[in-house]
Amino acid sequence: MSALIENLRIALQGIVANRLRAVLTTLGVLIGVASVILLLAVGNGSSQQIQQSINKLGTNFLTISPGSNGFGALAATLGLGGRFGARIGTQSSAAQLTMADVSALSNHKQAPDIQSVAPVVNASETCVAGAYSYQPSTFVGTTPAYQNARGYTMASGQFISSNDVNTRAPVVDIGQTVATSLFPGANPVGQSLQCGRTTFTVEGLFDPKGTNGVQDLDSVIVAPITTVQSELSGFAGLSSITIEATNSSTINSAQAEATEILMQAQGITNIANVDFSIANQASLLSTSTSTSKTFTALLGAVAAISLLVGGIGVMNIMLVTVTERTREIGIRKAVGATKGAIMTQFLTEAIVLSVIGGGLGILAALIGSHFMIDGVKPVIESWSVFMAFGVAVLIGLFFGAYPANRAASLNPIDALRYE
Numbered sequence: 001m002s003a004l005i006e007n008l009r010i011a012l013q014g015i016v017a018n019r020l021r022a023v024l025t026t027l028g029v030l031i032g033v034a035s036v037i038l039l040l041a042v043g044n045g046s047s048q049q050i051q052q053s054i055n056k057l058g059t060n061f062l063t064i065s066p067g068s069n070g071f072g073a074l075a076a077t078l079g080l081g082g083r084f085g086a087r088i089g090t091q092s093s094a095a096q097l098t099m100a101d102v103s104a105l106s107n108h109k110q111a112p113d114i115q116s117v118a119p120v121v122n123a124s125e126t127c128v129a130g131a132y133s134y135q136p137s138t139f140v141g142t143t144p145a146y147q148n149a150r151g152y153t154m155a156s157g158q159f160i161s162s163n164d165v166n167t168r169a170p171v172v173d174i175g176q177t178v179a180t181s182l183f184p185g186a187n188p189v190g191q192s193l194q195c196g197r198t199t200f201t202v203e204g205l206f207d208p209k210g211t212n213g214v215q216d217l218d219s220v221i222v223a224p225i226t227t228v229q230s231e232l233s234g235f236a237g238l239s240s241i242t243i244e245a246t247n248s249s250t251i252n253s254a255q256a257e258a259t260e261i262l263m264q265a266q267g268i269t270n271i272a273n274v275d276f277s278i279a280n281q282a283s284l285l286s287t288s289t290s291t292s293k294t295f296t297a298l299l300g301a302v303a304a305i306s307l308l309v310g311g312i313g314v315m316n317i318m319l320v321t322v323t324e325r326t327r328e329i330g331i332r333k334a335v336g337a338t339k340g341a342i343m344t345q346f347l348t349e350a351i352v353l354s355v356i357g358g359g360l361g362i363l364a365a366l367i368g369s370h371f372m373i374d375g376v377k378p379v380i381e382s383w384s385v386f387m388a389f390g391v392a393v394l395i396g397l398f399f400g401a402y403p404a405n406r407a408a409s410l411n412p413i414d415a416l417r418y419e
Helices: 004-016 019-056 071-075 082-089 099-105 146-149 162-168 175-184 225-233 247-266 281-324 326-334 339-369 382-408 412-417
Strands: 060-066 114-123 127-129 132-134 138-142 153-158 171-174 191-196 200-208 220-224 240-245 276-279
Touching: 019 281, 019 339, 019 382, 060 247, 071 153, 099 114, 099 247, 114 146, 114 191, 114 225, 114 247, 127 175, 132 175, 138 146, 146 240, 153 326, 162 225, 171 175, 171 281, 175 200, 175 220, 200 225, 220 225, 220 339, 225 412, 240 247, 247 276, 281 382, 326 339, 339 382
Parallel strands: 138 220, 171 200
Antiparallel strands: 060 240, 060 276, 114 138, 114 240, 127 132, 127 191, 153 200, 171 220, 191 200
């Protein structure tokens, strides 16, 4: 124990005697450790943001769209309504989805894993309220089943009802962005707005949902499907059908049931010939998670290079230190210092430099994690801190081994003659 304390004392004396050189050496390790921790945190934060964005859309729903290219389903899943969603959803010359398909999918005997089915018609309208006008990203005509499937909760008022659908009531529910754009500083519930030639009454205001990374989920207006069809879009086919599974574990079963039902309804016998596409929320989440892990691994590999460069800096400085202290090494060996003692002394100095650099790197990473990096809030995981610090110490040990061995192998007579 006393030998270890003595080695630490000598190492610290050597570091203090060459402050500038020590600072530059530890700076290389600091940057490497901080880079590893922060870039892994950025990858982790990005992954969590993507998962949160997908979860905001709803956790156990499927979106069926006309066409086998899948773009329409993806657009509907991401909440891309209006002109963009309508245009993507009709890219192929597929058979249209109809209310008959909705009825078939609502048969719980044939589809026990389907909780509810909501037809969706997209519209594109600029709405006016007094002196304000605004075009929402998403204007949806649907039924009450849409609320639970897409995870909408109400800040005030109520969601459209079955009676609203049956009577083609001119009522809407709006998102927070629509509310602040058309009714700044006022409670929108009970207020009127005009979309196209129709005057609607705001029946409810949604709780904020934020963004899904593609668009503002609060820039939405939801109205009864019958009202949208009669006043805005016409009675053509449905833009999409939203299906809510009984729970997140049955979403794949619900997809299989929906595929089979629609194939029977449309007289399709070969699955390769289906003219509809189904976007599965679970598959989307799984794919995004896999992509994020790959992205995080790539960031970690890039950061590891800077840590490696820091280790080379440690070795370079220790080689210089050995050269400068050649006479000291000769004197110590002449008075009886063993090869192991000399090697331990210089290894200790290399490790101390790495430990100081690693500790400061962790501090820098913790400070940096409080700032947004390219729009992403870094999320540091404890394992990355221990890993980066441990690698820094191992690098000090590895890159300090050669200079330490070189010092320990010096011939004492040659060392004493060294000028």
